[in-house]
Amino acid sequence: MATNPVIAEEGYEEVFRALGAHLDALRLTTIVVTELPDRLLVKGEAVVYTENQVRGVRQSLFIGNDELRALVAKAREQRHPGEDESRPTSRRRWWGRG
Secondary structure (H helix, E strand, O other): OOOOHHHHHHOHHHHHHHHHHHHHHOOEEEEEEEEEOOEEEEEEEEEEEOOOOEEEEEEEEEEEHHHHHHHHHHHHHHHOOOOOOOOOHHHHHHOOOO
């Protein structure tokens, strides 16, 4: 059972799809996500390219619930441009739209 209200509202699939897109943009690998009631703690390694090598730099991120909701909305809009977001995600899946 989700302890984070955003995950409880949106579901793990929707949240982690949005989070994955965000972490891909940050070039994070070897990721560990800790679910907290008011945020997610994400630890990973950022891929850094230098002149003659590629290396990982450890990073920790706190993603608050407001930011998490914004990431979900952005990811959903990218997948379904212009779709009415007032309908629940499960209904869109049921009717073959998600």
